Amino acid sequence: MDSLDDTIVAIATPPGRGGIGIVRLSGPRAVEIATKLFAPARTAAAWQREPRRMMLGSIIKPDSGEVVDQALLCLMPAPRSYTRQDVVEIHAHGGPLPLRQILQLCLQGGARLANPGEFTLRAFVNGRIDLAQAEAVLDTIQAETEAALHVAQRQLEGHLSMKVKALRQELLQILAYLQARADFPDEDVPERNIIPDLERAGAQLGELLSQAGQGMLYRQGVRTAIVGRPNVGKSRLLNCLVGADRAIVTNIPGTTRDTLNETIDLDGIPFEVIDTAGITHSANPIEVLGIERSRKAVAQADLVLLVIDASQPSSYADLDVAALLDGKKALVVLNKSDLNPLYSYDGVLPGVPHLAVSALTGAGLRDLRQEMVSRVLAGNVSTGQEALVSNPRHRQALEGAQVCLQHVREAAGQGIYQDLWSIDLTEALRLLGEITGETASDELLTMIFSAFCIGK
Numbered sequence: 001m002d003s004l005d006d007t008i009v010a011i012a013t014p015p016g017r018g019g020i021g022i023v024r025l026s027g028p029r030a031v032e033i034a035t036k037l038f039a040p041a042r043t044a045a046a047w048q049r050e051p052r053r054m055m056l057g058s059i060i061k062p063d064s065g066e067v068v069d070q071a072l073l074c075l076m077p078a079p080r081s082y083t084r085q086d087v088v089e090i091h092a093h094g095g096p097l098p099l100r101q102i103l104q105l106c107l108q109g110g111a112r113l114a115n116p117g118e119f120t121l122r123a124f125v126n127g128r129i130d131l132a133q134a135e136a137v138l139d140t141i142q143a144e145t146e147a148a149l150h151v152a153q154r155q156l157e158g159h160l161s162m163k164v165k166a167l168r169q170e171l172l173q174i175l176a177y178l179q180a181r182a183d184f185p186d187e188d189v190p191e192r193n194i195i196p197d198l199e200r201a202g203a204q205l206g207e208l209l210s211q212a213g214q215g216m217l218y219r220q221g222v223r224t225a226i227v228g229r230p231n232v233g234k235s236r237l238l239n240c241l242v243g244a245d246r247a248i249v250t251n252i253p254g255t256t257r258d259t260l261n262e263t264i265d266l267d268g269i270p271f272e273v274i275d276t277a278g279i280t281h282s283a284n285p286i287e288v289l290g291i292e293r294s295r296k297a298v299a300q301a302d303l304v305l306l307v308i309d310a311s312q313p314s315s316y317a318d319l320d321v322a323a324l325l326d327g328k329k330a331l332v333v334l335n336k337s338d339l340n341p342l343y344s345y346d347g348v349l350p351g352v353p354h355l356a357v358s359a360l361t362g363a364g365l366r367d368l369r370q371e372m373v374s375r376v377l378a379g380n381v382s383t384g385q386e387a388l389v390s391n392p393r394h395r396q397a398l399e400g401a402q403v404c405l406q407h408v409r410e411a412a413g414q415g416i417y418q419d420l421w422s423i424d425l426t427e428a429l430r431l432l433g434e435i436t437g438e439t440a441s442d443e444l445l446t447m448i449f450s451a452f453c454i455g456k
């Protein structure tokens, strides 16, 4: 891991143009570096001695005195800052050029370019937030629905961490007892039945895990591919679901050549809906490439909407597409239900709900949306409790810890030698510690923070 003694710098606002853009410095030399390139508007202003106040001035090139931009500067001294180090924020105009020049001046002044997530990494390493909270920062930035934001904010406030830490505390007490008995067999360590304690811990783990499926849906969303043979109304259906004219719709088969993605919010779950090229046997090289992408979209999808033109009699072409869906969560959408006559398509995909809709009139769309939600929630049922776990990494650790506790309970029930219990308990503690970061390896940290954007 890179040294915490480096002073790091990054443009903290997204690329592109905006009203303001922020360059952020963190580290022991932040003040020194900023001092060299900032000329306060009030000549006597000593921004270094007025922390957490915005100070107006100019950013200048130290060697020539040339003004780069007007800016507001703010110092957040250690330890009351995001990273617990000295942090200086330069709020300049949000154009790529002024921001890049300011960044350059900071680098020339002795700062180093921050790695992705390095500000948040420092907040974690310096103990301001734990690892689950650091991950919640990223989840907040990436949230696509209100529900996802809510879960991220609860995690950032530390609700998951609190539960995990309390669990670890309980397991630590059991472990301490077991070790006392092992280390001092001749002394009178009072006998204690640990089974109820283990069961309580197991139940708490189970409670956290019971909502994890739903939490993960909020956070990760559902990749939903719309597939079918050409001209059945896939693109029109996408437009209907999105509520905007996104995809080109014509009565010419083979209109859609490339996949097109749009995210919609259904009951708090972000569905990334993907329109695809109609699947058919084509010799046109462009269509062939498009169809290849359609197949890939099906393979990668969490949910597939198989669209059928119900105003046409059933054809082998539909069955060919249906055959691609083997084992996928799917819905059959019988489109063009506004037309006459309508043909029966019962059992195109046995066991999968069939829904009649019209992408022209909007009929049946409400039921379709509802069915999409119930289809992905199946097996992740909500019991009115709030989802605190939304991250697959956390779920894995909790599941691992649960298995360990199960082993201890079984061994204890059979009166098996206690040393073995300690091994499983220690492993459960390690796994839980990975969630909040107490036992996270450098590799794990690198993996987590590299997913962040630069400047966060």
Ligand SMILES: Nc1nc2c(ncn2[C@@H]2O[C@H](COP(=O)(O)OP(=O)(O)OP(=O)(O)O)[C@@H](O)[C@H]2O)c(=O)[nH]1
Pocket (backbone or CB within 6 Å): 228, 229, 230, 231, 232, 233, 234, 235, 236, 237, 248, 249, 250, 251, 252, 253, 254, 255, 256, 257, 276, 277, 278, 279, 335, 336, 337, 338, 339, 357, 358, 359, 360, 361
């Ligand atoms: N009557 C009726 N026409 C529809 C409906 N949905 C789509 N259409 C028409 O069917 C034709 C094909 O629609 P598209 O959405 O382009 O079909 P597609 O499945 O995307 O076709 P490709 O991109 O070629 O694979 C267009 O003329 C649409 O207006 C519907 O529900 N009812």
Ligand SMILES: [Mg+2]
Pocket (backbone or CB within 6 Å): 234, 235, 236, 247, 248, 249, 255, 256, 275, 276, 277, 278
């Ligand atoms: Mg299309």
